[in-house]
Amino acid sequence: MYLSKRVRILSAGLLLVTVGLMAITAVAGREPVARGSVTLYLSTDCPVAMKYTPRINRLFTEFGSKGISFRALFPNDLETPDKVKAYATERDYKFPCQLDEGARQAKDDAVEIIPTIVIRDANGKKVYQGAIDDNLTAANVKQRYAANVLSSLTQDKAVSFTSTKSFGCFLMPPPSVESKPAATYADSVAHIVFDHCTPCHRPGEVAPFSLTTFEEARKWSQMIAYVAEKRIMPPWKAVSGFNRFKGENLLTDAEIATLKQWADAGAPRGDEKTEPKAPSFSSEWTLGTPDLVLMPEKAFEMPGEGxxxxxxxxxxxNFKETKWISAMDVKPGNPRVVHHVIAFLDERDRALQREQKQNDGQPGYTTFGGVGFNPDGALGGWAPGLRPNRTAPGTAFELKPGTTIVLQVHYHLSGKPEKDQTKVGLYFSNEKDVTKPVRLAWIANPFFRIPPGEKDHKVNLAFPIPADVTAYGAMPHMHLLGKSMKAEVEGPDGKRRPLVWIDSWDFNWQLTYIFAEPMKVKAGSKIVIEAIYDNSPDNPNNPNNPPQEVRWGEQTTDEMFLLIVPFTVDAESRARPRQVPPRGGG
Structure with a gap:
């Protein structure tokens, strides 16, 4: 996406992005040099972990600003996101705290006792594991094990691995599925497949095979288990437990283990009479008949390969008046090839100019990733299996008279020539019901350079928020070198809250993650983003061979650092029509 005239470079590290009525200054902030990381394994009900709260906070205060990142994981059985959030708030933890579902990370680190601290250096190498210090009572501490290791890291000293014996509560992970009787399709597997696979894996949809019957699932059982274990499918890229989102399509560790156990046992059917029925899918619009349906003037033809x-x-x-959009839905004309769709807004006919310039005899024009210019907004996106969502009550997207909708469709070629004419359905809100317009913050750092050969190149941004706002979701965007992107809100008090974290970036699955609950963000807060890029020969998606220096740009060989956040301004309110009292009467 090109920087438009609305984006002005104020200095080498300062970017001003005007979004609607707001001017938000984005600073390509200079984060401290990364020197290491701390992972704390805690529990909301372990008295020893509770007792260490002040010491943990002192560690964060002492080393958190010196390039040491902190996070706490909660691996025990019966933990919940709400419990963890309340615990972290109560104890004033200013670093990410999240579930370790199924104690997966704890098991990887061979943790047996809560609390345990694990310290890694800047290269991710483990340099310490064990107790925070040598005594349960703070006044009796003689050896500050963790502090000593962190002090060496922040002084750039060489640190060899050491360990001590943790003391506290036993690790109490959820019971393993392996201890249960063998899973069958009827009692354990069908509902997993129907909930997470069948919405895309059914006749006429984009997935390459159907999973609507036992026979189909049995045939693909080994593949199902493999892609589930590798977390390739279902295609939900946001890290579990790092914020909560509407329509999360994640398999739990227990569900993944069930699929593997079932496949390894030969995919037994069980009692056919007790099998749940396959879900039925309506061909109608999910939210009912749209107020307006739009589509390209003719079908787009594509080759079978490439x-x-x-x-x-x-x-x-061609509206004569402003329309307020509360929801958008998409109906692919050819579901076999439509991978995902994003609807952008263009108020200055730039898309039409690009279409006329490309003029290849087909509707629209082709780009890579963006639309070829910095759009004036967007209405949202669609991907198979995702349900459309209405905007929050009293809010809507503003569609000004004469605005062009640029419908970007990602086509995944099927191996034979295909045609498609995808439709977009718009749902209007009454103008009198809209008190706040939804806007989009395009949070970008275009000042990076990714050296050739760099496997883990970090790019950071600290984006200041000058007014109280409410955020509704987040959409990360990178290109083919992208490896991960993590975004948090840091409040004026220094506490951080998760926005979204994609730890295994896939350019083909760019989703808008809508928060389960709108997030209030105070003035003076910052959106802190870290993206990691892999510009090494080992990256199979690297478009350059051999690797070249890569900067911001629109082309396949360029990169981007962008987070799109829909928001409303808390103090902004559209004036309602003045109510005139009726005349006459008594």
Whole structure:
């Protein structure tokens, strides 16, 4: 996405992005040099972990600003996101605290006791594991094990691995599925497949095979178990426990273990009479008949092979008055090839100019990733299996008269020539019901350079928020070198809250993650983002061979650092029509 005239470079490290009525200054902030990380294994009900709260906070105060990142994981049985959040708030922890579902990370680190601290250096190498110090009573501490190791790391001293024996409560992970009787399709597997696979894996949809019957699932059982264990499928990239989102399509560790156990046992059916029925899917619009349906003027034709195609269809609206959009839905014309769709807004006919310039005899024009310019907004996105969501009550997207909708469709070629004419359905809100317009913050850092050969190149941004706002979701965007992106809100008090974290970036699965609950963000807060890029020869998606220096840009060989956040301004309110009292009467 090109920087438009609305983006002005104020200095080498300062970017001003004007979004609607707000001017938000984005600073390509200079974060301290990363020197290591701390993972704390805690529990909301372990008295020893509770007792260590002040010492943990002192460690964070002493080393958190010196390039040491902190996080706490809660691996024990019966922990919940609400319990963890309340515990962290109560104890004033200013670093991420999240579930370790199924104690997966704790088991990887061979943790047996809560609390345990694990320290890694800047290269991710473990340099210490064990107790925080040598005594349960703070006044009797003689050896500050963790503090000593962290002090060496922050002084750039060489640190060899050491360990001590933790003391406290036993690790109490959830019971393993392996201890249960063998899983069958009827009692354990069908509902997992129907809930997480069948919405895409059914006749006429984008997935390459169907999973609507036992026979189909049995055939693919080994593959199902493999892609589930590797977390390739279902395609939900946001890290579990790092914020909560609407429509989360995640398998639990227990469900993954069930699928593997079932496949390893030969995919037994069980009692056919007790099998749940396969879900039925309506061909109608999910939210009912839209107020307006738009589509390209004719079908787009594509070849059977080649790179995926990003086609931008230019759809004029020709409204005489402003429309307020509360929801958008998409109906693919050819579900076999439509991978995902994003609807952008263009108020200055730039898309039409690009279509006329490309003029290849087909509707729209082709780009890679973006639409070729910095759009004036967006209405949202669609991907198979995701349900459309209405905006929060009293809010809506503003569609000004004459605005063009740029419908970007990502086509995944099927191996034979195909045609598609995808439709977009718009749902209007009454103007009198809209008190706040939804806007989009395009949070970008275009000042990076990724050296050739760098496997874990970090790019950071600290984006200041000048007014009280409410955020509703987040959409990360990178290109083919992207490896991960982590975004948090740091409040004026220094406490951090998770926004979204994609720890295994996949350019083909760019989703908008809608928060389960709107997030209030106070003025003076910062959105802190870290992205990691892999520009090494080992990256199979690297478009350059051999690797070249990469900067911000629109092309396949360029990169991006962008987080899109829909928000409303708390102090902003559209004036309601003045109510005139009726005349006459008594």
């Amino acid at each position: 790179r995926d195609i990003y086609r931008n269809f230019v759809i004029k609206t």
